[in-house]
Amino acid sequence: xxxxxxxxxxxxxxxxxxxxxxxxxxxxxxxxxxxxxxxxxxxxxxxxxxxxxxxxxxxxxxxxxxxxxxxxxxxxxxxxxxxxxxxxxxxxxxxxxxxxxxxxxxxxxxxxxxxxxxxxxxxxxxxxxxxxxxxxxxxxxxxxxxxxxxxxxxxxxxxxxxxxxxxxxxxxxxxxxxxxxxxxxxxxxxxxxxxxxxxxxxxxxxxxxxxxxxxxxxxxxxxxxxxxxxxxxxxxxxxxxxxxxxxxxxxxxxxxxxxxxxxxxxxxxxxxxxxxxxxxxxxxxxxxxxxxxxxxxxxxxxxxxxxxxxxxxxxxxxxxxxxxxxxxxxxxxxxxxxxxxxxxxxxxxxxxxxxxxxxxxxxxxxxxxxxxxxxxxxxxxxxxxxxxxxxxxxxxxxxxxxxxxxxxxxxxxxxxxxxxxxxxxxxxxxxxxxxxxxxxxxxxxxxxxxxxxxxxxxxxxxxxxxxxxxxxxxxxxxxxxxxxxxxxxxxxxxxxxxxxxxxxxxxxxxxxxxxxxxxxxxxxxxxxxxxxxxxxxxxxxxxxxxxxxxxxxxxxxxxxxxxxxxxxxxxxxxxxxxxxxxxxxxxxxxxxxxxxxxxxxxxxxxxxxxxxxxxxxxxxxxxxxxxxxxxxxxxxxxxxxxxxxxxxxxxxxxxxxxxxxxxxxxxxxxxxxxxxxxxxxxxxxxxxxxxxxxxxxxxxxxx
Numbered sequence: 001x002x003x004x005x006x007x008x009x010x011x012x013x014x015x016x017x018x019x020x021x022x023x024x025x026x027x028x029x030x031x032x033x034x035x036x037x038x039x040x041x042x043x044x045x046x047x048x049x050x051x052x053x054x055x056x057x058x059x060x061x062x063x064x065x066x067x068x069x070x071x072x073x074x075x076x077x078x079x080x081x082x083x084x085x086x087x088x089x090x091x092x093x094x095x096x097x098x099x100x101x102x103x104x105x106x107x108x109x110x111x112x113x114x115x116x117x118x119x120x121x122x123x124x125x126x127x128x129x130x131x132x133x134x135x136x137x138x139x140x141x142x143x144x145x146x147x148x149x150x151x152x153x154x155x156x157x158x159x160x161x162x163x164x165x166x167x168x169x170x171x172x173x174x175x176x177x178x179x180x181x182x183x184x185x186x187x188x189x190x191x192x193x194x195x196x197x198x199x200x201x202x203x204x205x206x207x208x209x210x211x212x213x214x215x216x217x218x219x220x221x222x223x224x225x226x227x228x229x230x231x232x233x234x235x236x237x238x239x240x241x242x243x244x245x246x247x248x249x250x251x252x253x254x255x256x257x258x259x260x261x262x263x264x265x266x267x268x269x270x271x272x273x274x275x276x277x278x279x280x281x282x283x284x285x286x287x288x289x290x291x292x293x294x295x296x297x298x299x300x301x302x303x304x305x306x307x308x309x310x311x312x313x314x315x316x317x318x319x320x321x322x323x324x325x326x327x328x329x330x331x332x333x334x335x336x337x338x339x340x341x342x343x344x345x346x347x348x349x350x351x352x353x354x355x356x357x358x359x360x361x362x363x364x365x366x367x368x369x370x371x372x373x374x375x376x377x378x379x380x381x382x383x384x385x386x387x388x389x390x391x392x393x394x395x396x397x398x399x400x401x402x403x404x405x406x407x408x409x410x411x412x413x414x415x416x417x418x419x420x421x422x423x424x425x426x427x428x429x430x431x432x433x434x435x436x437x438x439x440x441x442x443x444x445x446x447x448x449x450x451x452x453x454x455x456x457x458x459x460x461x462x463x464x465x466x467x468x469x470x471x472x473x474x475x476x477x478x479x480x481x482x483x484x485x486x487x488x489x490x491x492x493x494x495x496x497x498x499x500x501x502x503x504x505x506x507x508x509x510x511x512x513x514x515x516x517x518x519x520x521x522x523x524x525x526x527x528x529x530x531x532x533x534x535x536x537x538x539x540x541x542x543x544x545x546x547x548x549x550x551x552x553x554x555x556x557x558x559x560x561x562x563x564x565x566x567x568x569x570x571x572x573x574x575x576x577x578x579x580x581x582x583x584x585x586x587x588x589x590x591x592x593x594x595x596x597x598x599x600x601x602x603x604x605x606x607x608x609x610x611x612x613x614x615x616x617x618x619x620x621x622x623x624x625x626x627x628x629x630x631x632x633x634x635x636x637x638x639x640x641x642x643x644x645x646x647x648x649x650x651x652x653x654x655x656x657x658x659x660x661x662x663x664x665x666x667x668x669x670x671x672x673x674x675x676x677x678x679x680x681x682x683x684x685x686x687x688x689x690x691x692x693x694x695x696x697x698x699x700x701x702x703x
Contacts, residue, residue, distance in 0.1 A: 024051035031062045036071055049078045056087035064095040069103050082111040089120035097125035097141065100134030105141065115146050122152030122164050130168035130184065133177035138168075138184075148188045151196070158197075162239070162368060165197035166205070173206035176219040178226070181206075185230055193233045199368045199379075201236040203227045207247035207256075208238050221253045228259050234266045241273035241367040249281045254289050261297055265426060267357055269300045273367065275355040280304040283322070286313045292321055301327035303355050340486060341389055343437045344372065347382050348389060360423035361386040362430055366394060375496045383432060385421050390432040393495060400429025403497070407431070409470055415463035417483060417493040436483035436491070443484050444527030453523055454545070454573060456490060460519065461568045463492035464512055468564065472499040473508035477515035479522055479531055510559050513567075517556035524549050544672065547680045548572035562687075569698075571679050579679045580649075580668035582698055586682060587643075587650040589695055601692055602642035602685050611681055616640045618674060623660050627652060642682065645675070 027047040030038040039059075043049060050058055060080040063071040072092075076082065082092055093113050096104040105125070109115070118124045123131075126146035129138040142148065154164030169190040172180040181202075184190035195201050200208075206223040224244070228234070234244050245266050248256040257278070260266055271277045276284075279299040282291040283306050295301065306327045310318040339348040347370055356363045364370070364383035372391060373380040377399070383392040395403065400422070407419035423430040440460075443451065460482060467474055474481075476498040483491045502508050521534045529538060539549055552572040560567060571579060590598050602611075616624060616638060627648050629635050632655065638644040652660065653667055664670040672679070686696035 020046075020048065020051075023047035025053075027051065027059055028053045028057070028062060031059045031071060031075075032066065034066055034068055034071070036068075036074065039071060039074065043078050049075055049080045050084060052084075056085065058084045058086075058092075060084065061086060061090070061092045061095050064092045064101070064104055065099065067099045067101055067104075069101065069107070072104055072107065076107070076111075082108050082113060085119070089118070090123075091117065091119070093117065094119060094123060094125045094128050097128040097134065097137050098132050100129065100132065100137040102136050102140045105137060109144065115141060115144055116150060118153060120155075122154045122166075124150060124168075126150070127152065127166075127168045127171055130177070130180055131171040131175055133172070133175065133180050135180060135183060138180060139187075142188050148184065149191045149194060151194065154197075162198040165195070167191075167194055167196075167202070169194075169202045170196060170200070170205040173202045173223055173227075174208075176206075176216075176223070178219055178223055181223055181226065185226075192227055192230045195236060198239050199236060199371070200238055201233060203232045203234065203244050204236050204238050204247065207244055207251060208242075209247075209250065217251045217253070221248075221251060221256050224248065224253075224256050225259060228263065234260055234263050235366065237272075237367050239368070241271070241365065241369070242276075243267075243270050243272075243278075245270070245278045246272060246276070246281055249278045249285070249287070249290055249294075252285060252287050252290065254293060257290055257293065267426065268294065268297055269303070269357040271303075271355050271357070273350075273354065273365075273369065275304070277303060277355075280306065280309070283309050283315075283318060284313075286310075286315045286318060288315075288318055288321065291318060295321065295325040300357075301325045339389055341435055341437060342486070344382055344389070344435065348384070351382055351384060359425045359430055361421070362390075362392065362423045362432060364392045364394075364430065373495065377497070380495060382435070383430075385423075385432045388420070389435040390420055391435050393431040393433070394428055395431070397424060397427050397429045400424075400431060403431060404429070406494075406499075410466075413463075413466040413470075415459050415489075415491055416466050417491040417495075433493075434485065436485050438484050439480045440482040440484060440490065440523070441479035441527060441531070444479070444523070451523075451526075457520060457523055458568070458573055459490040460492070460523075461516070461564065463490065464516060465564050465568065467492060467494075467499065468502070468509060468512070471502055473502050473505075473512050474498060474515075475500055475508070475511065477512060477519055479519060479527070509564075513556050513559060513564055516564075517553045520549070520553055520556065544576075544676065545572060547677045548574075551680045551684060571683050574679075574698075576668055576672055578698070579672060580653075583646060583671070583679060583682060584650045584653045585698075586695065587647045590643075590692075598643050599641060601689065602682070611642055612677060614640045615642070615645045615675060619645075620664060620674075622663060623652075624648075626657055626660055630655065631657070642678075642685075645678070646682070 023042055023045060024047055027039065027042045030042060052058055058080065060072065060075045060082065063075055085091055093105065093108045096108060116124050124146065126138065126141045129141060149167055152164045152166045158164050167190065169181065169184045169192065172184060185192060192202055203224060206220055206227060237243055238247070243266060245257065245260050245268070248260055261268060269277050277299065279291060279294045279301070282294060301322055306322050307319050310322060337352050339345050341348060351363065351365055351370060354365070356365055362383055362385045364381055366381055370382045371379040372382055377395050379394070381392045381394065383390045404419065404422055410416040410418050417433055419431060420434050421432045438446070463482070464474065464477065474492070474494065476496070481493055483493050485491070500508055518532055518534070521536065521538065522531050525534050525538045536550060536553055539546060543549070548571045552567065552570050555567055555570065574582070590601065624638065628637060638648055649671055683696050687693050
């Protein structure tokens with residue numbers, strides 16, 4: 001019996017998983033061995049053009065790696081997906097940049113690929129071209145709009161470990177592709193002073209020794225000189241705290257050492273995290289020329305046991321040189337010391353023990369492991385000023401003078417971050433602040449201790465009012481900008497210079513007040529949701545402060561005519577006893593008013609909102625019965641009016657009844673728990689009544 005057309009078709013297609021896998025394996029082998037005829041034949045037999053081999057490689061990616069344009073075209077014509085990713089997120093496009101084939105890059109771009117697409121490690125095609133030194137591919141990608149100064153994007157976990165953030169320029173420097181470095185800077189405008197997530201700039205990447213480097217030290221030195229000519233910042237450090245000067249000494253380049261010191265911006269005595277200075281490294285490497293030059297330039301010889309190192313190296317000439325510059329055997333014993341800070345304890349103890357060149361009375365290490373916060377102007381670092389634990393902001397002296405002027409005005413403010421001391425050196429100003437433990441966002445998300453929200457918000461309100469009193473609005477009232485010290489005191493810090501002069505612009509103040517509403521919600525919900533995603537629906541409706549908190553947020557959003565000063569005395573900030581005192585005082589204030597006026601005060605048509613239920617049904621009926629027929633006094637029928645409830649509260653408090661007291665306990669506790677909406681209802685009704693709004697004001701020294 002002859003096979004039918006259907007049976008012939010079945011014979012030409014994979015009949016099992018094993019057959020499909022076998023065909024796919026053969027296809028990958030054929031692509032990698034550049035056997036185009038075999039590839040064509042396997043595809044006709046039904047091999048999956050998008051099958052994946054080990055590590056997620058597709059035939060298309062293998063064809064690109066093989067630098068075979070014709071095979072790439074064939075696979076694309078047969079339906080290969082140009083967007084398919086390997087296990088590391090790489091695509092055929094990034095692979096094409098590695099091999100540097102411009103024709104393949106052009107071909108793949110026709111499929112609408114994003115030129116700045118990156119793999120799981122943040123590498124774009126442009127970065128790969130720089131890494132592998134593929135100049136033509138780099139120029140082509142640049143001509144098609146590739147981002148030159150894009151920093152490597154990595155996962156949040158890697159960012160916390162200071163991974164990622166490198167640029168194409170850093171990659172070219174690291175791999176020693178001098179011509180690519182020149183092209184990136186001179187033709188493409190690469191920013192030489194960008195830093196990665198470890199605070200390393202391109203100069204550090206160029207000079208740092210790396211076992212993977214494909215360059216000789218002479219190339220590193222040439223790149224270093226080139227970058228210095230481009231106005232490079234020489235004060236960046238590597239992950240071990242080593243400066244460009246220390247790295248230049250390790251490369252044993254006297255010319256580069258001279259060039260760095262000629263810039264006049266680098267501290268010759270700066271040391272790495274182990275306390276090694278450039279001179280100490282030169283002595284360790286027994287480089288007499290560099291050591292002599294550093295000594296001539298004033299490098300300190302009284303740190304580190306330099307003579308002992310020279311003797312160990314059997315270098316008598318080096319020992320004589322050091323003695324000529326008054327080097328001595330150093331035997332420094334530090335006293336035991338324990339920081340006050342709990343969070344920064346380990347870093348502070350390391351700073352205390354290590355050698356650092358002093359800046360006036362300040363000891364600081366501008367190094368990522370000592371950095372406690374980043375700002376748009378740089379970083380905030382741990383420091384010891386005369387033995388006091390401080391946070392240090394390092395900025396240019398011209399900007400520092402302006403900042404110091406503002407900070408001097410904050411000295412009389414209780415909740416604005418104040419300047420402790422300031423030092424100047426090499427064109428920079430070192431602004432020292434009292435050290436804080438955490439910011440508000442960190443405290444809410446990380447601390448196991450329950451925060452007193454009322455107390456915290458009281459300090460936050462006062463901080464913003466103090467800033468406004470100085471004539472400034474903040475414009476960035478984010479929880480990370482409120483700092484908390486060891487004692488739990490909260491300060492508003494403008495470390496990023498976000499403040500703006502108000503100068504009659506009321507909308508700036510209104511903007512701060514609106515932002516406070518979001519901040520209040522964030523605090524009251526314990527930071528459970530990201531800031532600006534929290535809403536009033538996230539408030540705890542069972543909280544005894546729920547109605548007061550809700551009204552406070554709404555008042556802030558509505559630009560209440562009381563302003564921030566008035567809202568700082570909002571019922572939310574009142575204690576339970578003050579709220580009760582307010583309620584029981586109302587009747588005494590209005591008892592002599594005309595009866596119709598008293599009723600109108602809390603009539604639904606005049607008040608802020610209708611009271612949500614009939615109070616005479618919710619109150620304990622024994623209480624109501626006793627109060628209707630008091631032992632001493634005339635009988636009185638209480639109607640379902642708020643004015644009657646206020647009268648009952650006042651009468652019961654001024655004429656306590658033992659029977660009622662035994663049944664309901666503390667009066668304030670009972671009434672505020674039974675009628676949680678009452679305080680805000682009464683307060684809001686009075687506030688919104690122009691004739692009687694003064695009745696809402698209370699005089700209490702605690703506020």
